[in-house]
Amino acid sequence: RRQKRWTICGDGRADGCAADRVLVGICVERSVEMVVGLLGILKAGGAYVPLDPNYPHQRLSYMLADSGVEVLLTQQSLLESLPSHTAQMVCLDSDWGAIEQYSGQNLDVGVHSDNLAYVIYTSGSTGKPKGTMILHSGVGNYLSWCTKAYNVADSEGSTVNSSIGFDATITSLFYPLLVGRKVVILPEEGEIEALKAALCSGTKFSLVKITPAHLEILSYLLAHEQVTIENKAFIIGGEALSVNHIKFWQKYAPQIRLINEYGPTETVVGCCIFEVGEKTFSGGNIPIGRPIANTQIYILDKHLQPVPIGVPGELYIGGDGLARGYLKRPELTSEKFIPNPFCNSKSQRLYKTGDLARYLRDGNIEFKGRIDNQVKIRGFRIELGEIEAVLSSHPHIQQTVVIAREDIPGNKRLVAYYVSQSESLSTNQLREFLKQKLPEYMVPSAFVTLDTLPLTPNGKVDRKSLPAPDGVVTSVEEYVAPRTPTEEIIANILHS
Template identity: 30%
Template sequence: MHAIVKCLVWDLDDTLWDGVVLEGDAHAPRPEARRALRLLDERGIVHAIASRGEPAPALAHLSAHGLEEMFCATQIGWDAKSEAVRRISETLNIGLDAIAFVDNDPVERAEVASALPQVRCYAAEDLSMLPGLAEFRPAVVTRDARERRQRYRAEARRRTSEQSFAGSNAEFLLGLGLVMTVRRAREADLERAHELTVRTHQLNTTGRTFDIEQLRELSASATHEVLIATLRDRFGEYGAIGLVVTEFRGQDSVLVLMLMSCRVMSRGVGGALLAHLIDRASARGQRCVAEFVPTKVNRVMLVTLRFAGFVVLEQDPERVLLGHDRRTAVPNTAHVLVRSADAPTPPGDLISGLLRRVAEFPDRIALISGGETLTYRELDRRTADLAGRLVGAGVRPGDVVLCLLRQDAWTVVAMLAALRAGAAWCLVEPGRASAQLCALVDDLRCNTVIFDERAPHTSCDEVEALLAPASNRPVLVPLGATSPTGPLPAPPPATAPAYVITTSGSTGAPKAVVVSRGNLAAMISGRDYPCTEGELVTLSTCPLTADAALLFGPWALTRGGTVVVPTHRELLDAAAIGALAARYRVSHLVATPSYYRLLLPRLAEAPAAPTVVALAGETLSPSLAARHRELLPCTVLMNEYGPTEATVTCVWHVVTDAATVPIGKPLPGNTARVLGPELTALTDGDVGELYVGGDQITLGYAARPGLTATRFVADPYAAEPGARMYRTGDLGRLTAVGNIDYLGRADGQVQIRGARVERHAVEAVLETHPGVAHAVTVVRTGRDEIAELVAFVVPGADTTPPGRRELARHCAERLSPLEVPSRFVPIDTIPIAVAGKLDEAALLARADDPPLPGPSRHDWTPGQREVAELWSTALEHGDFDLDDSFFEVGGNSHRVVMLHLLLEQHRPGLVRVGQLFDLRTIRDQADALAASVTVAAALAESAASSVPVSTRAFEL
């Protein structure tokens, strides 16, 4: 019986058509040739060309008759036909015994048959009968078979791209954006699964085969699992490329069959599938075991298993049983993103990845914060202990645990402990208004709160008082205390929440975005930043309350890296952050562009520069990109983009040209489209709204089903039914090379120091004050390129205009600190432009108008007035009072350094920059300066009189 033909190789002149192209007498393709091309293509048999002549005119003739797209490989020249057929076999990775050749010339056929006896040769006059021959009639034609030609042509484009690629093979594979989806085989998959067993080259299999009825029985068995693996990249779909049959035997998950299609051997995806199978077994509490049946050619699969950490358990001439050692990681898998909705835990899961590293590197440093250092073993113990206490307090899978904590090592422990308890974390810094906390607790149905009794304003009584108005009364779990514990649950499904993060809402009330474990896992597994084993150290300048802080940390913990977490005090001080980066030789750093502009000179002075810097949360300007290139030319600069609703970032770009800085292309497992009205796709250069989709699209907004339905819409472009995409509200433009340019917001949302602020939300809150008739806000960029929010207020009729302090307090009780305007400017009416829209230019021109008055300064001391003048210069406005915090009236890390420089000019050496993060008001700074002057005078007098004076009494 003849094996099924996979590829038919055609001669052209006097075979596919009558006549010779180079002689100018070539006719249109023969009808019987067209019919054979079409029928065999529909059966999954691909076509190639081995013909004598010149390539250009032959291909032009094919194209003129609409047939060029039918061929997956072309060898047109003057070499022997057998050599052409051999090259086609190598190009398409199809064995010679699965290739047929048709030619009108018996000499050519004889030459091929002699040199390649495996190849079946046919005469041109037999074309009409070829589709009826048994070897051209596969028993089953699957969807994958019908799409085989398109996939081979996509592979040709990949190969062309690879040949012109200047980097290494590993870099090329990384740029492919490979995504493997692994799921249980359904009835519709079984034909393709069987096809894989009979068509796949035996190099890539553990050695057993099953017919379709056996596969059907196994897929229905409770003791077996039949998995199908599909693959895609930026060039298109590969289709189903892998098959796995697993048998559950007690504590072992046994791979009785694993095979990969020969088409993907060069892509290195077999290791990624194997790593997923190991994780899948581990999630069930089982050991992954492989049953290997030796053949004459599949020894390479045995070598793959051994390199992946499988050790021989049993061996005889007909079978080798190998078990994974539970320690060794499968090498060279980072370039493939694995998706699996029905896996016990999703690939990239933070907790399972962390626990693997605990077993692998127990004494490696995992976490550094505030001078405290935790190894992976210690981090495991602390998180397990706290998770047990949470379970003992009543936390159950799917719950949300509110972490009312200032940032330090215990904050990270609490976040991980919530996950290990099967719950999600929601981190809120102390100091939020009671009304905001209670609304959040009620929306999330939160039943547990972790807090630190040692921190200011978070004693048990104070926390109880804060949460007293909530309709839901959560259990309080203080850090460092002892309480009953419970057993840790099995890992929840991928759809369970992992964390909740608040973001600005258009009505003034914050929205709580619920991020699933699968979303977080997809974000982690989609990352593959360059790093060196054992030298991965990450640091984020963003607070853990902002999702940008999760960009590197979780990824690093699943890879055995070290995460440096600045304390809440250090976060505000760029000098302190620079010192941390230098001290711990941070290799991967995350920042907003605003913060990075301040930090960059300090990084340039460090003994070792980071390997990667990722900037997110704001628009990256070309000037900052150029400055980075000048100071850190060897550091990879990433510009990353993504709303909270798409799990941290989902689009990225490696910045190589400082003149243009797009946000780039979607990460593996994500999509990003610029769409017009009615979700129509736009062409290159057109401006539209940016929609993002894929694995990182979150569950939606807590307790807001209507808003969720409005912003999370059906994805008409997705291959899988039920997929959603998020309407970002951002404007974008697709470039000719496939990058996306970010063009700002389509609504009133802005970025303030990396935080997303809804201008309309701030305006809505201001207008709830009885003394405000109307309010509008604009963003003004100061000379340091830092954005600040300025509010323009129209007082209510017949009312006394509220003061600045009163409005700031009103906003602070209802908004996050970054949403409180830094300036409040009174105006008589809202300016409207000719087109009937808000005249923002007119407002910006008035941004320096006299602000709303604060209390009188006539009773201020001269020292306080002197400091106030310096504040006005640093902040670029004078809208503040004696006891206002510098950071609540427009101050930031950049401007506090500027303030220190001004103080040094007037009072050199009296105040350190670090003190200004504690001495935040004019009163405190003036007092500190006065005390320093007193100390200096006393020391001078002591020196003159030779009487020693202790300075301890004057320490600040």
């Protein structure tokens, strides 16, 4: 595999993949070829653009066009499902005869810390995803800190159990390789059951990166078994971590470190952590803690002045982990990455997260939610405006608004409200329409038809007055019975 990595590196250099000049797309299934491809791109001096093959055709088409990738690494089995594009294609599973003609020697490509490492696309409020440009300096800072803070070299590596398009994969894939530990790549089909099997295999994993939702499902899968997991730590991120998420693990697996890791894509995976330990909490969310190395956190009011302890304000992030900005979005970059008002250097910036937070008396930070229309569900960052923009493009919909509801504690879901003159428009039709344009995780679980959207006195949509979906949903999907033990457990959880 090492030789393949060098050969891909040589192939990339021959194709002009020089530092910061070429973006290289990689659209592969979770596999060893994925690892070889990612390392080959980086060693050739390019920046990779991860493209999840499970994304809708239209979304992949937009990402390929917007990023302008000149080379696309993929697999033979995916060729027919890829949208049309102009990039040169290299199949990592079938083109080795041609690839092996290039040198297998390591190359000096002259990559610097301010060169791009990757461009990862996240949900955008305009209806189109936006590419976040991450630098080698940020990735290096995070991984260097991570390997020490999480004692990575003391155990046996990690599992890769997240999408190539989700930046949590950075943690689970790269840090073990940096210290010579193994990476166990889990299949996408039956992912949670495979993770359970890996954790119960006796392997002493250094850590497993996981979302709160997946951590909770794991606890249900293990609830009736003896917990003999030898995993050293769960690094939990992607959405707010609550007391209910950790109760099982504190009780039945107190030897496992539970670390709440907060950080938007724009600051390289994680920039703030809190280790739970044996602490008890009265309720609500677990704090997000304190910043990692070479990172500054500010909680400011609307005048960019620090707020007192205990007072909520907007969270701003500075330091080595900041992204360069958004690809081909200079206005949005200027809006979200602002000059640091507490520093004389004009090159120092802060990222405006849109998150509400406050300082606790002990100096830790507590996450309080979102200021804008962005939410996180099952670890995925979602701009509600993007769903609304796509839904509004349906010819039979006049008005629409999408919100995240949590009518049952711990069960956050997307609900779409719409006004339509077509009485025959069904939920199944709308869901299929959205599936053509959005990833599965962005398709609302419920659709509510209204005669008019409720408004506030100043004419804005009154989101607080939108009714709960029960009783007014236009139609429901055809019932599909649970197909695996995991699905049966989840169905019972949601039913109870």
